Structure formats: C-alpha cells, structure tokens
Amino acid sequence: METGTSEPPPPSLAKRVLVGRNPRNTLVRAVVWVVVLVIIAKFVLVPIRVQGISMLPTFPSKGIKFINCCAYLFHPPQRGDIVAIETTGRHVMLCKRIIGLPGETIAFHEGRVLINGEPLSEPYVKFPCNWEQPSELIGPDEYYVVGDNRSMDFFQHDQGRADRHKIVGKVVP
Amino acid sequence: MTRWLLRAGLLALLILLGVWGYHFFFPTPQDAIRRQLTALAKTASIAPNESRFARAANAMKLIGFFSPDVQIKVDIPGSSPRTFDGLDDVRTAALAAGNTLSSLSVEFLDVNVEVAPDKQSAIAQLTAKAVIPGQTTPEIQELKIALKKNGRDWLVTRAETMRTLR
Numbered sequence: 001m002e003t004g005t006s007e008p009p010p011p012s013l014a015k016r017v018l019v020g021r022n023p024r025n026t027l028v029r030a031v032v033w034v035v036v037l038v039i040i041a042k043f044v045l046v047p048i049r050v051q052g053i054s055m056l057p058t059f060p061s062k063g064i065k066f067i068n069c070c071a072y073l074f075h076p077p078q079r080g081d082i083v084a085i086e087t088t089g090r091h092v093m094l095c096k097r098i099i100g101l102p103g104e105t106i107a108f109h110e111g112r113v114l115i116n117g118e119p120l121s122e123p124y125v126k127f128p129c130n131w132e133q134p135s136e137l138i139g140p141d142e143y144y145v146v147g148d149n150r151s152m153d154f155f156q157h158d159q160g161r162a163d164r165h166k167i168v169g170k171v172v173p
Numbered sequence: 174m175t176r177w178l179l180r181a182g183l184l185a186l187l188i189l190l191g192v193w194g195y196h197f198f199f200p201t202p203q204d205a206i207r208r209q210l211t212a213l214a215k216t217a218s219i220a221p222n223e224s225r226f227a228r229a230a231n232a233m234k235l236i237g238f239f240s241p242d243v244q245i246k247v248d249i250p251g252s253s254p255r256t257f258d259g260l261d262d263v264r265t266a267a268l269a270a271g272n273t274l275s276s277l278s279v280e281f282l283d284v285n286v287e288v289a290p291d292k293q294s295a296i297a298q299l300t301a302k303a304v305i306p307g308q309t310t311p312e313i314q315e316l317k318i319a320l321k322k323n324g325r326d327w328l329v330t331r332a333e334t335m336r337t338l339r
Binding site: 051052053061085087088089090091092094096145153155156158159160161162166 | 250251282283284285298299300302309310311313315336337338339
C-alpha cells in the first residue's frame with residue numbers, strides 16, 4: 001500500500017519568472033515598487049521632455065531629461081547649474097542655466113556676461129552673440145537665468161530673473 | 174465575507190458617483206471657471222480642415238466668453254505691446270487669426286483660480302500653450318485673466334500676458 005502523497009508539478013520557468021514562487025508576495029512587491037517609482041518620478045527625479053533650441057548645444061532640441069528635485073535641499077542653487085523653472089505649474093517649465101546669484105549685478109557687453117563688472121567665463125556657450133544690456137541688480141531671493149544658445153536676438157530669448165521658489169530643481173544632464 | 178466585500182465596493186462606487194455628480198451639476202466657482210476657460214481654449218483653436226464659415230462662426234462664438242468692456246494686453250518680448258479694447262477688437266483679431274493660420278491648437282495648463290470673497294469676481298493665472306503649424310516648438314505664455322460672474326457663466330473682463338522671468 002502506498003502512503004506517500006504525490007508532489008504537485010513544479011511551475012514552469014515562464015510562470016516562475018513572471019509571478020515568482022509565491023504570487024501573493026510578488027504582487028505585494030510589485031505594488032511597493034510601483035508606489036516607490038511613482039513617488040520618485042513625482043517628487044525626487046522628475047522626467048521632463050525637452051523641447052526647443054534655447055539650451056543648444058548643451059541639450060539637443062528634443063530629448064528626455066530628469067530634474068533632481070532634492071538638489072537644493074542642503075545648499076542653494078549654484079552658478080552654472082542648469083535648472084527647471086516652473087510657470088504657473090509644472091506642466092510647462094523653462095530649462096535655463098544660472099549665471100547670476102542673489103545680490104549680484106549682471107550686464108551684457110559685446111555678448112559677454114559681466115557679473116559685478118567682471119567678465120564671466122562661459123565655456124558652454126558655443127554660439128557667440130553681441131547682446132548689450134545695462135547693469136541690473138539681482139534681488140535677494142532671485143537668480144538670473146539664461147539659455148546656452150545666445151545666437152538669437154536678446155529679446156527673443158527667454159532670460160531674466162527667476163524667483164527662488166520657482167526653481168523646481170537641477171536638471172540632470 | 175465575499176458578499177460584504179461586494180456590498181462595501183458597491184457602496185464606495187455609489188458614493189464616488191454621488192460626489193462626481195454633485196460636482197458636475199453644482200460645480201464650485203473654481204471648477205466652473207476652469208470649465209469655462211477650457212471651453213474658451215477649445216473655441217480659440219482652429220482645426221486644420223475647418224471651413225471659412227466655421228472659422229467665422231467660431232470667432233463670433235469666441236466673443237461670448239468676454240464682457241463688453243474687455244481689455245486684453247499683450248506684451249511679449251520681441252514685439253511691441255498691444256491692447257485690444259472691447260468685443261470688436263477681439264472679434265477682429267479672432268477673424269484675422271482664422272484667415273491667417275491654417276490651424277491652431279490652444280490649451281490652458283496649470284490653471285490657478287482665486288475667487289473673491291463675494292464670489293462675483295475671480296483671477297485666474299495659467300499657462301497658455303499654442304501649437305502653430307510650421308513652428309517646431311509650441312508657443313508658451315503665462316496669462317493673468319480677470320473674470321466676473323454673469324448669471325451662471327463667468328466672463329473675461331481683463332487678460333494680460335505675464336513674464337515667467339523678469
């Protein structure tokens with residue numbers, strides 16, 4: 001008389017890969033991963049679609065980048081950082097480089113940026129310009145931002161002072 | 174247990190439907206303004222295959238969103254500031270756009286609405302996105318729009334462009 005119970009057949013490789021040995025645990029893990037990824041994509045590393053020629057040649061006119069929203073938790077934005085600036089919300093954001101810090105004066109002379117009267121070295125600018133703008137004081141909670149592509153007319157290029165609270169984070173190149 | 178779960182699920186669904194229905198039929202001023210602005214953007218858009226007659230009709234329909242004393246101030250970098258005063262100016266501009274552009278897609282994004290305490294006027298700040306054929310990137314412009322209540326509708330009394338960077 002046989003007393004042993006028959007073992008159920010082992011799950012197929014495809015099933016093991018897709019749902020694992022314990023489907024309930026796999027489901028819980030998947031839900032946790034989805035929640036974690038949603039939180040990261042919403043509040044930590046936000047994906048954005050770059051459109052436009054303002055940041056050429058650093059960023060191509062089309063592409064996907066990420067905003068590091070935690071970049072400025074422990075220190076303020078730095079000169080040279082490429083940042084995302086929100087409009088009335090975060091559906092559309094401007095992607096610009098910080099060239100002027102709070103309390104500084106900024107001017108353009110023969111296309112060169114002058115910070116407190118001193119020329120700023122900008123190795124990332126590949127398209128020269130001849131912008132001329134008088135000196136302007138940057139407010140205590142403001143940053144002066146501009147795109148890397150200076151080939152267009154000064155007034156056709158979105159640039160200027162951005163409030164600190166409108167800077168969403170640092171764009172990861 | 175299963176029956177209880179089913180009942181709880183059905184009850185939750187009913188509650189959700191009730192809340193949605195209440196908001197649909199009795200919208201808050203903020204929701205009503207958002208709906209009105211969405212309709213305005215849709216009316217301002219021009220479909221590629223739209224006939225001249227339909228475009229003219231849309232231009233006439235568009236002025237229904239504005240109060241008779243509406244004032245629209247447009248000040249964008251690279252062009253001289255312009256002001257449109259009254260419905261005639263708005264109608265003329267809408268007809269001109271309809272005649273000039275082959276198509277236009279307008280969308281209002283991130284609409285922030287602040288309603289006055291008397292609930293008779295409001296200010297909306299939004300980002301307008303316009304896709305114009307032939308342009309590789311859409312036109313983006315922040316707008317500040319003042320509205321006043323007129324019966325069940327909200328009419329635009331003033332609109333002006335805002336600069337994201339100063």
